[in-house]
Amino acid sequence: MDVAFENRKLEKRLCRLVGQAIDDYHMIEDGDRVMVCLSGGKDSYSLLDILMRLQRRxxxxxxxxxxxxxxxxxxxxADVLPNYLKSLGIPFHIETQDTYSIVxxxxPEGKTMCSLCSRLRRGILYRVARELGATKIALGHHRDDILQTLxxxxxxxxxxxxxxxxxxxxxGEHVVIRPLAYVPEKDLIRWAEVRQFPIIPCNLCGSQQHLQRKQVGDLLREWDRRFPGRVANMLKxxxxxxxxxxxxxxxxDFAGVRATGRPQADGDLAFDEEELPAPPGAEADEDGDETAVAQPPAATGRRVFALTPAD
Structure with a gap:
């Protein structure tokens, strides 16, 4: 296997999927100041990395x-992220707030801290976005996060x-965006390895992982392994x-449903078992890799960030 070639394919796919999501949902527009929330995990590192690549193109x-x-x-x-961001030459801000002690x-001991911690963190980041004049707040949630939440x-x-x-x-003050919405987590895991991001472990607070979210995540990964294309179709x-x-x-308006006497394109065959399409294989992009992108029903034709195969 040509490792450099595979890594280049992965980079192209990530840029394409992120660019497609930004275009489809008009996430970033000319003149925006985008605040990228960086936690030290693979997802937010990848988000910043890909947005920097798209910013140049x-x-x-x-x-x-x-x-x-x-x-x-x-x-x-505390030194890991500042040192990394200085090496990139990108503007950054480290906000120090001792929410850990508050939580x-x-x-009470033994209870999950995540809910209160999340509320405190959210309020602080909204204030910081206002002080920095950010027009968009970018979060690192990916395709699998979205489907787990569903x-x-x-x-x-x-x-x-x-x-x-x-x-x-x-x-009501900010627009929050998730540019990784089309990106499978497995691609982010690979990209973090390629880029060798200085990952900060997520278990510093000692709180237990959400058992329900972990179980659902395991379920999605098992489906993805056994039934290629199923998870991508869920996003579609x-x-x-x-x-x-x-x-x-x-x-x-179900109360207003009345017979019209005209054929209905979306109507049911009321007395028949509905025929579902045969399960497709994973849809492939031009590199032969699975992609999770589905065009919205009303495509605008606006393509600013989505890259062409030549890119």
């Missing part, structure tokens, strides 16, 4: 500023809800919603 002009929140967790190597004081909400929350690729923050399903064939009365 895309016709849209935008700024990047990397931000890390040092929450004073015991054992956190330890408020949460399944967790279905199984435990009784609702169809995932992670949107773009949303308004809960305080989120882009091809048919409200009339779900059961949400707030989303579709």
């Amino acid at each position: 895309a016709p849209a002009r935008f700024e990047l500023i990397a931000v890390n929140l040092d929450q004073k967790q015991p054992g956190f190597p 330890k004081r408020v949460i 399944l967790l909400n279905m199984f435990f929350g009784a609702r169809l809800k995932g992670m949107p690729p773009k949303l308004v923050s809960d305080n 399903a989120l882009q091809n919603v048919v409200p009339s064939h779900l059961m949400d009365r707030g989303l579709y």
